[in-house]
Amino acid sequence: MIEVEALGKRFGNVTAVDGVSFSAADARITGLLGPNGAGKSTTLRTLYTVVKPDSGAARVDGHDVCAAPLQVRRCLGVLPHGAGLYPRLSARENIAYFGKLAGLRGQELQRRIDTLVDMLEMAEFQHRRAKGYSQGQRIKTALARALVHSPKNIVLDEPTNGLDVMATRALRELIRRLRQEGHCVLFSSHVMQEVAALCDDIIIIARGQVVASGSPDALRAQFQEQDLEEVFVRAIQPLEAKP
Numbered sequence: 381m382i383e384v385e386a387l388g389k390r391f392g393n394v395t396a397v398d399g400v401s402f403s404a405a406d407a408r409i410t411g412l413l414g415p416n417g418a419g420k421s422t423t424l425r426t427l428y429t430v431v432k433p434d435s436g437a438a439r440v441d442g443h444d445v446c447a448a449p450l451q452v453r454r455c456l457g458v459l460p461h462g463a464g465l466y467p468r469l470s471a472r473e474n475i476a477y478f479g480k481l482a483g484l485r486g487q488e489l490q491r492r493i494d495t496l497v498d499m500l501e502m503a504e505f506q507h508r509r510a511k512g513y514s515q516g517q518r519i520k521t522a523l524a525r526a527l528v529h530s531p532k533n534i535v536l537d538e539p540t541n542g543l544d545v546m547a548t549r550a551l552r553e554l555i556r557r558l559r560q561e562g563h564c565v566l567f568s569s570h571v572m573q574e575v576a577a578l579c580d581d582i583i584i585i586a587r588g589q590v591v592a593s594g595s596p597d598a599l600r601a602q603f604q605e606q607d608l609e610e611v612f613v614r615a616i617q618p619l620e621a622k623p
């Protein structure tokens with residue numbers, strides 16, 4: 381369970397996040413949707429404790445991101461934006477490195493990596509060095525790394541960026557499976573169709589503020605509009621139109 385309360389973050393003159401509140405429940409997929417520069421990554425980075433908020437609070441399974449960052453990281457799996465891999469290590473070694481940081485060892489670690497390699501169809505490239513991986517191979521490896529310690533909560537920053545159709549479908553299936561297993565999945569995107577295809581709950585943000593939220597059906601009803609892309613455009617318009 382992820383809870384964000386009146387979160388605020390500025391970088392110099394730029395207000396990246398301006399009083400954002402929402403929650404993402406267990407066994408549900410929550411989408412954070414917004415145009416470029418809306419504050420999605422900054423909100424997510426606050427959750428995974430690499431950015432300190434100026435105001436407000438955020439908690440993961442009840443652990444405060446400022447007061448208890450280690451506990452937060454333990455129960456959180458993260459696919460950061462533009463996830464970097466160690467280029468000299470193979471996919472398996474990249475995943476193992478993170479697994480060891482999370483306290484996994486020996487047979488248990490190897491079995492967990494086998495499961496992830498199988499689930500994400502990584503067998504063909506698992507032993508190759510990461511240098512030269514395609515975008516899809518990089519994302520799969522980073523995703524496996526995020527999931528290696530079986531975290532209850534999973535945060536994915538634009539996970540389908542650069543993935544082809546088949547890889548996107550596989551990722552969607554994986555996200556649904558994680559929901560079925562009771563995980564809390566929060567992911568960001570600027571593509572409404574993608575969010576609509578997957579999410580139980582949608583939080584739309586623009587200029588660092590939540591402008592609409594609810595299930596896809598609730599949003600359709602609120603805006604009296606069947607097409608969710610139209611809902612998105614109308615929700616962000618008042619703020620985006622401001623100078």
Ligand SMILES: Nc1ncnc2c1ncn2[C@@H]1O[C@H](COP(=O)(O)OP(=O)(O)OP(=O)(O)O)[C@@H](O)[C@H]1O
Binds near residue numbers: 394415416423570
């Ligand atoms: N480290 C930083 N230093 C200065 N400004 C920043 C920093 N990080 C984010 N910003 C600014 O904060 C605002 C929100 O950025 P953020 O990356 O959170 O948006 P986003 O919704 O994830 O956008 P995108 O979809 O383009 O990735 C932007 O104006 C951005 O330039």
